[in-house]
Amino acid sequence: MQKVIEASGIAKNFGNTQALRGISFDVNEGEIFGFIGPDGAGKTTLFRIITTLYLPDEGSMTVLGVDCVKGYRKLRENIGYMPGRFSLYMDLSVEENLRFYASVFGTTIEENYELIKDIYSHIEPFKTRLAGQLSGGMKQKLALSCALIHKPRLLVLDEPTTGVDAVSRTEFWEMLGKLKAHNITVVVSTPYMDEATKCDRVALIQEGQILSVNPPEVLKDSFTRKLFYVKASDKYNLLKILRSFPLTISAYPFGDSIHTTFSKDNPLGDLNEYLLSKGINDFSISEGRAGIEDRFLELMGTESIHYQ
Numbered sequence: 001m002q003k004v005i006e007a008s009g010i011a012k013n014f015g016n017t018q019a020l021r022g023i024s025f026d027v028n029e030g031e032i033f034g035f036i037g038p039d040g041a042g043k044t045t046l047f048r049i050i051t052t053l054y055l056p057d058e059g060s061m062t063v064l065g066v067d068c069v070k071g072y073r074k075l076r077e078n079i080g081y082m083p084g085r086f087s088l089y090m091d092l093s094v095e096e097n098l099r100f101y102a103s104v105f106g107t108t109i110e111e112n113y114e115l116i117k118d119i120y121s122h123i124e125p126f127k128t129r130l131a132g133q134l135s136g137g138m139k140q141k142l143a144l145s146c147a148l149i150h151k152p153r154l155l156v157l158d159e160p161t162t163g164v165d166a167v168s169r170t171e172f173w174e175m176l177g178k179l180k181a182h183n184i185t186v187v188v189s190t191p192y193m194d195e196a197t198k199c200d201r202v203a204l205i206q207e208g209q210i211l212s213v214n215p216p217e218v219l220k221d222s223f224t225r226k227l228f229y230v231k232a233s234d235k236y237n238l239l240k241i242l243r244s245f246p247l248t249i250s251a252y253p254f255g256d257s258i259h260t261t262f263s264k265d266n267p268l269g270d271l272n273e274y275l276l277s278k279g280i281n282d283f284s285i286s287e288g289r290a291g292i293e294d295r296f297l298e299l300m301g302t303e304s305i306h307y308q
Helices: 043-050 072-076 094-104 113-120 136-148 166-182 193-198 216-221 235-244 268-277 292-307
Strands: 003-014 017-028 032-036 058-063 079-082 154-158 185-190 201-206 209-214 227-231 248-254 257-262 284-288
Touching (some): 017 043, 017 058, 017 185, 032 166, 032 193, 043 154, 079 136, 113 166, 136 166, 166 185, 193 216, 216 292, 227 235, 235 268, 248 292
Parallel strands (some): 032 185, 032 201, 079 154
Antiparallel strands (some): 003 017, 003 058, 201 209, 227 257, 248 257
16 A cells, blocks of 8 residues: 655654654555644644654654655645634635636636535635635635645644634544545644544654554553543542542543443442442442543553653
């Protein structure tokens, strides 16, 4: 299988801040490859290196078989980039923005309309509206159309659904899935763990390091301990008490429950007694399956222990 990106030991510093610390990974042709991590993890810095906007301080990277430093001119013709912040021209209309970006790459809307029609059709009825007057979801669809209009081989999307409503997020990911038919490789970052399940493979990134790279289901199955969902009416007090329980390894709030791991496989007898002794009487405990966010938090805990 052809590699669209091959990175080895990529490092980038900004003064005393280590944005990336020896990152290595590869991306296969035609896949949706996700970088999942919180703000400040290094996702945007890495994407700017992939798109030739930054130079790495250490390491090497080839994109589409071309060195990302030496071959930056050639690469820019074959990469579509959608930055995290909306960067189109607010005082141009939807159609004017799209025609401008098409002209930059020597093409036209008509020439590549089939590639963008599933996306652009949502906003085409508003093609005379100024970009600055669009909703968040419509802005993202316009930005994606502009990133695709020159038919790139690699599409790089930096947190494309941040601040977008749930319906638009779903539509956006459906559109990304359809790009596989055009053999376009997608590299996307997101702070939303639920979006990771829509990727073929996921890299969990934190503090400039990749913690794991695997398909979503493999990430879930690699959780190393039994996971328990603990609930009570006073969730905040429950969280404090669980974290003070001697057998607790981790306790994180998720929705209406607290996902908890323990040093014993069967801590229920001890836990029941402990919660009752602390005045928690309306609790429930059930064993559940870990999600990607559980695995991410587990890996973060391992890394923090490693750095101490």
